[in-house]
Amino acid sequence: MSPLPHILTVDDSKGLRLFVQQALAGFACDHGEAANGYNAFFAIERTRPDLILLDLSMPVMDGLEATRRIRRMDGPASQTPIVALTADIDPELEDRAREAGVSQLAAKPIDPPRLRDIANRWAQHKKQAAE
Numbered sequence: 110m111s112p113l114p115h116i117l118t119v120d121d122s123k124g125l126r127l128f129v130q131q132a133l134a135g136f137a138c139d140h141g142e143a144a145n146g147y148n149a150f151f152a153i154e155r156t157r158p159d160l161i162l163l164d165l166s167m168p169v170m171d172g173l174e175a176t177r178r179i180r181r182m183d184g185p186a187s188q189t190p191i192v193a194l195t196a197d198i199d200p201e202l203e204d205r206a207r208e209a210g211v212s213q214l215a216a217k218p219i220d221p222p223r224l225r226d227i228a229n230r231w232a233q234h235k236k237q238a239a240e
Contacts, residue, residue, distance in 0.1 A: 146175025
C-alpha cells in the first residue's frame with residue numbers, strides 16, 4: 110500500500126492554514142504547514158511534500174521568491190508541484206508566477222471541493238511522474 114500524499118500549506122494566515130487543513134479533511138493525505146516562504150524550506154527538507162500550496166503575499170519571503178528557491182533546490186524537492194493561492198490574479202502576475210516555476214494559480218477564496226480537486230490532481234501527477 111502506498112503512503113498518503115503529503116501536502117504542505119505555506120501561508121502567513123493561520124486562519125487560511127486551518128481552512129486548508131479542514132478543507133482537505135475529506136481527502137486522504139498528511140498535512141503540514143509553514144507561516145512563510147523561509148520556514149517552508151525547513152518543512153520541505155523535513156517532510157518531502159508531494160504538493161505545496163503557497164500564498165504569494167507573505168512577509169519574510171513571498172511566494173514567488175520561495176518558488177524560485179524551491180526550484181533551485183537539489184534533488185526531487187525542486188520538482189514538487191506548487192499551487193499558488195492568491196486573491197490578486199491578473200495576467201502579469203500569472204506570467205511572473207509561471208516564470209518563477211509555479212505549477213498552477215488558484216484564486217482565493219477557494220472552496221473546499223475545488224481545493225480537494227486541485228490537491229488530488231497534483232498529488233496524482235507527482236505520483237505518476239515518480240513511477
